[in-house]
Amino acid sequence: MDRLLSNSASLKSNEKCDTCTVRHRAVCGALSTKELNHLNQIARDKNFSAGDVILSDEEPADFVGIITSGAVKLTKTLADGRQQIVGLQFASDFLGRTYNDRNHFFAEAATDVEICSFLRHDYEVMLERFPELENRLLQHTLDELDSAREWMLLLGRKTAEEKVASFLLMLAKKSSQIGCHHNNALTFATFTLPITRTDMGDYLGLTIETVSRQITRLKARKIISITGNRDFLVPDLEKLAEVAGNDVSDIN
C-alpha cells in the first residue's frame, strides 16, 4: 500500500468516490462506504486521447478499470486488415479482463477517455475480499454477454438498413438514459455520434459506403435528421425501432 500511496498526485481522495458520476451504475456501487475506501486506496486515474490504444491483444495488460468518461471501442482484426468492433463501452462500464493476463482484443479510445484504474492483481485481491464486488462484476459480465449475443443476431441476420437503424436506436436509448426521461412515453431523442462512419461500419459488419447510403436513405424517409455533422435527431423512436427490425420483447 505504501508503494501505491507514494504517488499522491494521481491518488483519488476519499471524496472523489462520493462525487463520482458513475459510482452507482458501476460495479463499485455494490460496496459500502468502508469497503469503498479500500478500493479507493488502490485506484488511480488514467487519461487517454482519442485514438490511443488502451489495451492490446499482444501484450498482457496489468490493469483493469472503470470508464468514467468517454467512449472505448473493442476491436478484433483479421490478418489482412479486416476489422470488427466487438464492443462499445461508455462511462460506468468495466474495462479489462480479470483472471487472464491475455486480452483477445484491442481497446482503443474512440474519444478522449478517463478511466478509474486498478492494477489487475490488486483488483483480483479485492474481488476475493468483497464477494459483493465479484457478484456485481459477474452480473455486469452476464449483461455484456447478453449484448454480445444480441449483436450476433444483428451481424448474422439483419440487413444493412436494419443494422444502421439498430445502431442509431441503441445510441438514442443510451442518451435518453443519461438525459431526461419523458413521462414513460419517450418518443423522440437527440444524440451525438461518438464514433466515425468507419467505426460504424466496423461495428455493423458493413463498409463505410453502405453505412453512408443507409443514413442518407433514413434521412430521406424522415426517420432521422442530422443537425451539424454528428448530431442526430430521431423524431419517432417507434418508427426507428420498426426499421431496426427488433421484435417487441427486445430490451437492449
Next chain:
Amino acid sequence: MDRLLSNSASLKSNEKCDTCTVRHRAVCGALSTKELNHLNQIARDKNFSAGDVILSDEEPADFVGIITSGAVKLTKTLADGRQQIVGLQFASDFLGRTYNDRNHFFAEAATDVEICSFLRHDYEVMLERFPELENRLLQHTLDELDSAREWMLLLGRKTAEEKVASFLLMLAKKSSQIGCHHNNALTFATFTLPITRTDMGDYLGLTIETVSRQITRLKARKIISITGNRDFLVPDLEKLAEVAGNDVSDIN
C-alpha cells in the same frame, strides 16, 4: 431440503459426482468434497430429446444447470423468422442465466441432452455461500464472452468459405480435446457434426445452400473429407486453419 429429498428417484447420489465425467471441467470443479455434497443435495437430472426447448425467452426459467451430455443450441429469432444461433454448448458447459429471471434467447436440444440441474434460487444461494463457485462461474462467463466476440468477428467480417472452415476447425479442436492428444503436434482430426446443415447456416449467418456449396468446395480441395453423412475427417488442421483465416494468435 426435505422437499428436494422427497423425490429420491431423481436425486443424485454422492457417488454420482465422483464418477461425473464433466466434474473437473465444469464450474463445480471449484468445490471441495464437502462443499460438493451440499450442491449434490439440490441437484437433479433432467433429460431432453433432440428438438426439445430447454429454455424459452418468453417464460422465466426457474432452473440452471450443467450439461453432462449432448449439444445445446442457443437461438435468437427476428419477427419474420430469421434465426441466429448465438451459442453452441456441450458437456461441462453451464446453462441458464443467474440473477435474471428472463432469458434473452431460446435453448434447444440439438441432440439428446442430459443436464445436471438446480433450481435457480437454490443455486444462487450456493453461489453466495461458496465464493469459489461464483468465481468459477465468473471465469466461465468471461470465457463465453470471449467466444461470443470471436464469433462476432466471424459473422461481421469473414467470407462464407472462412466461416464454414472456422466452424469445422472449432469442432475439430473440440473433439481433439476430448479424444487423444498426439505428441503436441496434432495434425489431423475426425469428428461428427452435432447439428444439421440448417443449424450450421443459422450459426454462421449463412443459408443452408451456401453452407452446402462451401463444404463441397472444401471436399474438392481435399481440405476435408466426409465419411458417412455427418462424419468429417480433416487430414491437415494447419491447412484448414489457413482457409479459416485465423491469425496465429488465435486460441479459440
Next chain:
DNA sequence: CGACACTTTGACTGTAGTCAATGTAAGTGG
C-alpha cells in the same frame, strides 16, 4: 417399398462490396 427429412446442385437475382470521384469541414501557414 414409400414417405419423409435432410442435403446437394443448378440457374438466376439482388444486396452489399469495390473502385473512383466529388463534396464538406476543420485546421495550417503564407
Next chain:
DNA sequence: CCACTTACATTGACTACAGTCAAAGTGTCG
C-alpha cells in the same frame, strides 16, 4: 483572409458474393 492540406463523408457506376427459387439426390425409418 484565402489557398492549401488533411481527414472524413457522400455519391455514382459497376461487380461479385451470397441469397432465392426450384429441382434432383441421398439416407433413414416405418
